[in-house]
Amino acid sequence: MANIKKRKKAQLPFRLNILFFAVFLLFSLLVLQLGVVQILNGEAFQAEIDRTSNDFTEIPVPRGKMYDRNGNLIVGNDAEYAITYTPEKGTQAEDRLDVAEKLAKYISMDPGKDKQYGLTLRNRKEYWYIQNTKEAKSRLTDKEIEEMDNSEQYSTMLERIKEEEVAFDNFSQQQREVMAIKKEMDKAMALTPQIIIKGKEVTPEEFARVAEHLDELPGINASTDWNRKYPYGSTFQSFAGNITSEKQGILAAKEDYYMTRGYSRNDRVGRSGLEEQYESVLRSRKEKIQYTTDKNGTIVDSDVAVEGQRGKDLVLTIDMELQKEVNKVLRQELKTAIQNQPYENHYMDTALAVMMDPQTGEILAAGGQYYNREEKEFQNAGQRTIHSAYSPGSAVKGATMLAGYESGVIKPGQRFYDTPIKIKGTPEKSSWKNLQWVNDYEALKRSSNVYMFYIAMRMGGDFNYQRNEPLNFDPKAFTEMRRYYSQFGLGVSTGIDFPSESIGYQGSDPLAGNLLDLAIGQYDTYTTMQMAQYVSTIANDGYRIRPHFLKAIRNPVPHSEELGPVYKSNNTEFMNRIDMDQKYINRVQEGFRQVFQEPGGTAYTHFDDKPYAMYDIAGKTGTAEADVYDDGKKVRDAENLALIGYAPHDDPEVAFALIVPKAGTGNKHPINHEIGKGILDAYFNLKDKKDEE
Template sequence: MANKKKKKKAQVPFRLNILFFAVFLLFSLLVLQLGVVQILNGETFQAEIDRTSNDYSEIPVPRGKMYDRNGNLIVGNNAEYAITYTPDKGTQAQDRLDVAEKLAAYISIDPGDDGHYGLTLRNRKEYWYLENTKTAKSRLTDAEIDNMDNGEQYSTMLERIEDEEVKFANFTDQQLEIMAIKKELDKAMALTPQTIIKGPEVTSEEFARVAEHLGELPGVNATTDWERAYPYNDTFRQFAGRITSESEGILAEKEDYYLTRGYSRNDRVGRSGLEEQYESVLRGRKEKIKYTTDKNGTIVDSDVAFEGQRGKDLVLTIDMELQEKVNKVLRRELKTAIQNQPYENRYMDTALAVMMNPKTGEILAAGGQYYNSDKNKFKNAGLRTITSAYSPGSAVKGATVLAGYESGVIDPGDYFYDAPIDIKGTPIKKSYRNLGKVNDLDALRRSSNVYMFYIAMRMGGEFNYQPGKSIDFDPDAFAEMRNYFSQFGLGVSTGIDFPLESTGYEGSDPRAGNLLDLAIGQYDTYTTMQLAQYVSTIANDGYRLRPHFLKSIHNPISHSEEIGPIYQTNNTEVINRVDMSEDYIQQVQEGFRQVFQESGGTATRHFANKSYKVAGKTGTAEADVYDDGEKVHDAENLALIGYAPYDEPEVAFALIVPKAGTGNRHPINHEIGKGILDAYFELEKGKEEE
C-alpha cells in the first residue's frame, strides 16, 4: 500500500508540468501575436486610426458686369450679408436640429404671409419625430422592425404621426422658427454651402452675433453673397435678362448640360436674355475649398485650394443715354396719340423701335413701350422688337423692287399705270389713290401698291394682265419672292446674339391675291429687328450684317470699378451679300432718298428740313384686331424704316406701331422717327464737342 501511495504522488508534478508547458506555449503565442501587431503592422493600424480624406467644395463668385458702349454700368453686383451652412459628410437630422436651435437665438426669419414660415405638414412631422423619437419608434411592431430597412421604418413612423399632433397651435413661435431654419439646413448637401438667409433678411446686428458665435455653430458661416443690381432700373433690363434663384439652381431642362460643365445643382445661372446668352463668360471661376475630414466625415481642416475669380465683363453696343431717350420718345408719342384720338386709337397700346449702325451691325438702342390706358401706366416692352412680328406694309417695297430687278420682270426706269387691279375672283386691289403713270423711283417715293402688284404678277408668270380676267399664276413665285426677301433678313433669323428670336409668320395660302399682298408687306409678318437688318443691308450696299449686342469681353479687375483689359472683341460679321447688282441697290437707295427728300415723298413733309438727310420708307398695313372675339379691320400697323445721313449712313432705324387708328390720325410713326433721330444726332454732336 505504501508503494502505491508513493507512486500516485509522483504522477502529480508531471501533469502540472504539462499544464504549465501548455500555458507557456499559449502565452508565447500571445506575446508573438502582440509583437506582430505592434512591430510589423503597428504603422498600418495607426494610419487607419488617423485616416483622413480630402474633399473639395466650390463657392460661387460674383458674376461679370455689363457696361454700355460708353462705359456706363448697366448690370452690376451688390454685396449683401449672408448666413450659410456647410454640413459634414456624416451630419444627421438631429445634428441639423441642434444647429437650428442654436442659430434661432441669433437670427430671425420672416414668417411669411401665412405666419407659418411656409412650413409643410412633413416639416412639422419631421420636427415632432426628432423631439419624440422614443414615442415614434414605439408605434412600430417588432415584425415591422425586423422586416423593414431604416428608410422604410422612418417613413412609416412619419405616417403614424397624427395630423392633430402637429397642428400649428401645438407649437410655439420659437419652435416654428426653428423648424423654418432646419428646413433651410436640410437643403444643404455635404460640403456644399447653402444660404440660409441673406440680404435685407439679415441685419448687421444678426450678422455680427452669428459671426461672434461661429465656434458653437458647426457648419455655419457669416459671409457675403451677391445680387444683380440695375442702375438704370427697368431700362434695357429685359434684354439683360435674369438669373435663376438659389431655390431654382441650374435649369432642370438643361441639367446634364450644366453638370458636365462643372456646375453644381444649386448654382445660379442665366435663364434669359444676355445673362443666358453669355452664361459661360459671366459665370466666373468658383473658389475651391479643400476640406480634410476624418473617417467619421467630420471636418478637421480646411484650406483654399485656389482663389475664385468673378466672371468676365461685357461691354455692349448699346448707348444707354440714347436708349433712355428712345424710350422717352416712344412713351411721349404713344400717349399723345392715344389721348388726342382716344376712339381712333382705341386698339393701339405699343410702340417699338430699333437703332443700329448699318456698317457694323452694332445695336445702339432697342426700345419698346406698352401703355395700359386703364392704369395710365407704361411698361417696358423692348423685348418685343425681337419676339413680336407684324405686317409692316409698304416698308418692304424696296425688297420687292429689287426682287423685280433681279428676277428680270422689270428693269430700272420701267413704267406702269397706277390704277385699280381687277383680277377675276379676287377683291379689287389698289393704291391709296390712283397715281397714274409711275416708274420704279416714283413707286417708292409715292408708295405705289399697283407697281408692286405688277412685279408680283409678272413673277407669277402673268405679263399680259387684263382687268376682270383671270391671270396665269405659278405658286412657286412665293418661294422666289421670299428667297429675295430673306437675303435682307426678312422672314429668317437675323443671327442676333440673343437666345430668343421670332422669325415672323409665313402665310400658307398660295393664291395670286396673296402674292400681291406679300409684295406690299401685308401677308407675311416681320419683327422690328428684321426690318432694321433689312434697311441696314440696303444702306450698306447689299451687305447683310449680323446684328449684335456684344461689343467686347473684358477680364475683371479685382476691387475696382474700372473696366479691365480686353479679352475678346466681337467683330463685324457679314452674313451674306445679296445676290443682286450693285446698280440695282443704288437705284433703290435713290428711291429711298426721294421718299424723305423729294416732293411727293411720303415722308418729305416730316423730314425734308432736317439737317441730317434721311433715306428710307414708310409703311401702312391693315392690322388684325379682334374685338369681342370678332376680327375687325379698323386699325393699321404704322411702320417707318430708314438711315442717315443717306450718303454716308451711320445710323439705321426701324420702328413699328401696331393697331393705330385709320384716317386723319396723329402721325405717330413720323413723330417717333424724328424724335429718335434728333436724339441720336444731338448726342453725337455733344460727343464731338467734348
C-alpha cells in the same frame, strides 16, 4: 497508507508544472501576437487610427459684368450678407436640428404659410418625428420592423403622423422658426455651403450676432453673397435678362447640359436674354476649398486649393444714354397718341424701335414700351423687337422693287398707271389714292401699291393684266419673292446674338391676291430687328451684316471696378451680299431719299423742317391693315404703322426701324413719324455733345 500519501504529494508538483507550462505557452503566444501586431502591422494600424481624407467643395464667385460701349456699368454685382451652412460628413437630422435651435436665437425667419420659407406638411412631420421618435416608432408593428428597411420604416412613420398632430398652430413661433431654418439646412450636401438666409432677410445686427457665436454653431458661417444690380433700372434689363436664384439652381430642362460642363445643381445660371446667351462667358470660376476630415467625418483642416475668379465682362454695343432717350420717346409718343385719340387708339398699346450702325451691325439702342391699360402704367418691352412679328406694310417695297429689277419683270424707269386693280373673284386693290402714271422712283416716294402689284403679277407669270379677268398665275412666285426678301433678312433669322429670335409668320395660302399683298408687306410678318437689318442692307450697298449686342469680352480685374484687358473682340460679320446689281440698289437708295427729302414723299411733310433736313435721311414709310379680334370675332380695323430709314444718305452711320402695332385708322397724331424724329434727334444731339467733349 504512508506510501499513498507520498505518491499524491509527488503528483501535485508535476501537475502544477504542466499548468505553469501551459500558462507560459499562452503568454508566449500572446507576446508573439503583440510582436506581430506591433512590428509587422503597426504602421498600418496606426495609419488607420490617424486616417484622414481630403474632400473638395466649390464656393460660387460673382458673375461677369456688362458695360455699354462707353464703359458705363449696365449690370453689376451687389455684395450682401449671407448666413450659410456647411455640414460635415455623416451629419444626422438630430444634429441639424440642434444647430437650427441654436441659430434661431440669433436670427429670425418668417415661417408663415404663404411666405418664402413656408412650412409644408412634411416639414412639420419631420420636426415632430425628431421630437417624438419613440412615439413614432411605437406605431410600427414588430412584423413591419422586421420586413421593412430603414427608409421604408421612416416613410411609414411619417405617414402615420396625423395632420392634426402637426397643425401649423400647434407649434410656437420659436418652433416654427426653427423648422424654417432646418428646412433650408436640410438642402445642404456634405461639405457644400448652403445659403440659409441672405440679403434683406438678414439684418446687420443678426449677421454680427451670428459671427460672434460661430464657435457654438458647427457648420454655420457668416459670409457674403452677391446679387445682380442694375444701375439704369429697367432701361435695358429686358435685354440683359435674368439669372436663376440659388434656390432654383440650374434649369431642370437643361440639367444634363450643365452637369456635363462642371456645374452644380444649385448654381445660378442665365435664364433669359444676354445672361443666357453669354452664360459660358459670364460664368465665374468657383473658389475650390480642400477640406481634411478624420475617419468620423469631422473637419480637421481646410485650405484654398483654387482661387475663385469673377466671370469675364461683356462690353455691349449699346449706348445707354441713347437707349434711355429712345425709351423716353417711345413712351411719350405712345402716351400722346392714346390721350389724343382714346377711342380710335383703343387697341394701341405698344411701340418698338431699333437703331444700329448699318456698316458694322452694332445695335446702338433697342427699345420697346408697352402700356398696361389695367395697371395704367408703361412697361419696358424691348424684347418684342426680336420676339414679336407684324405686317410692316409699304416699308418692304424697297425689297419688292429690287426683286422686280433682278427677276427682269421691270426695268429701271419703267412706268405703270396707278389705278385700282381688280382680279376676277377678288376684292378691288388700290394704292392709298390713284397716283396715275408713276415710275420706279415715284412708286417708292409716293408709296404706290399698284406698282408693286404689277411686279408681283409679272413674277407670277402674267404680263397682260386685264381688269376683272383671272390671272395667269404660278404659285412658285411666292418662293421666288421670298427668296429675294430673305437676302435682306426678311422671313429668316437675322443671326442676332440673342436667344429665341422669331423669324415671323409666312402665309400659307398661295393665291394670286395673297402674292399681291406680300409685295406690299401685308401678308407675311417680320420683327422690328428684321426690318432694321433689311434697311441697313440697302444703306450698306447690299451687304447684309449680322446685328449684334456684343462689342468685346474683357478679362476681369481682381478687386477693381475698372475694365480689364480685351479677351476677344466681336468684329463685323458679313452674312451675304444680295444677288442684285449695284445700279439697281442705287435706284432704290435714291427712291428712299425722295421719300423723306422731296415734295410728294410720304415722309416729306414730317421731316422737311430743320434739323431733320440736315440729317440727310433716306427711308420708307409703312402702313398695314391690322385686324383686331375679341373672343375670336373681328371687332374693328386698326393699322400697323412702320418707319425705316438711315442717315446720312451718302455715308450712313445710323439705321433705324420702328413699328407701332394696332394703331387706330386715320390718326391725327402720326406716331411713327414723331418717334422717328425723336430718336434721330436723340442720336445726333448725343453725337454733337460727344464731339464737343
